[in-house]
Amino acid sequence: MSFGDPNNPYGQPPPQGGQQPYGYPQQPQGQPGYGAPQGQPGYGYPQQPPQGVPPQQGYGYPQQPGGQYPQQGQMYGGTPPYAHWGSRVLATLVDSLILLVAYLPAVIGALISETAAGIGGLITIVAMIGVVVWLLMEEGKTGQTIGKKTMGIRLLRESDGQPLGFGMAFARRLAHILDSAACYLGWLWPLWDDKKQTFADKVCSTVVVKA
Template identity: 60%
Template sequence: MSFGSPQNPYGQPQNPQQGYGYPQQPGQPGYGYPQAPGVPPQGGVPPQGYGYPPQGYQQGYGAQPPYANWGWRFLGTLVDFLVFCVPYILVAIGAAQDVPALAIVGYLVVVGLAIWQLIMEGRTGQTIGKKAVGIRLVKEATGQPLGVGMAFVRRIAHFLDSLACYIGWLWPAWDAKKQTFADKVCSSIVIRSN
């Protein structure tokens, strides 16, 4: 039967393994027949969507960067602290010199900087300090940034790190995945980005 014959009014081949004139690769299903979900196609990286896991470093599709150790995390936090010291100095000078406008400007800069840092951490995985030392906050399952909402939840979850004599802040020093308690709750990790 040919494609234009009256017995085949839709112009499709009767043999689904035949395809539409394209040669079929051995071991692959015919045209129009999806492969089983979760099974990567032969000879390449699985496409996004259609039942395949997202591309990332999990499930063997790429190499996971090394975890950022406690020292790198501490340096990133120290740089972020120093960045916030500048507007706090404006607040202190404004309060000491009885210049309320300078103190108000300092407070506004602190709030704006905190919001901007949160947005950048959610979208790119890096604050100013994390970028300076070459580390990145990502989802453990996908290796992608957390998103602004989840980065905010992680910041709130840091109260867990302060419980029991601040042991959660030191936990990355000996944890296998170098996670704080907040990272464990939010399923996030901090990795070396360069």
């Protein structure tokens, strides 16, 4: 009595067309995966980006900004590089020297005559306003006046590390009244403050950092 082919113990006839019987793992032969149209990978296959399109980073990867950002890794990735009190004082002195230049027309006019002194005084007023506006524009746009640029420091918003803009730079100058009101204590506050902020910095949410 024969039990059939030892390679086919169940006695089932071999499938036609080279197909595997039920229960055998199906071997793909150049066919796409389950549910996929012809020429495309099936479900569960890694998706390949189209030609000429760079692969995108997955969810959770840090996105790289297209433009510049003011050293976020230094400002917020660790201890912020706050500017020392001494460098801030020297930067203020440099800016004050620029303002003193505006006084020259008045001084020279006073040495000549009363009429020249009056003309020189008007020139001085216009020059001082122009210098102050120019310094505020530079500070608001780049975070640096001439003095701050000389000392290698920069004024930025604490929230995002960006320059303040002209309006906030002007408001911060007005807020320095608070630094002088309490016996000039606000000007000395950066000596022991964790973020080295004056009262004006705290009110306007600004920090002065190393450039």
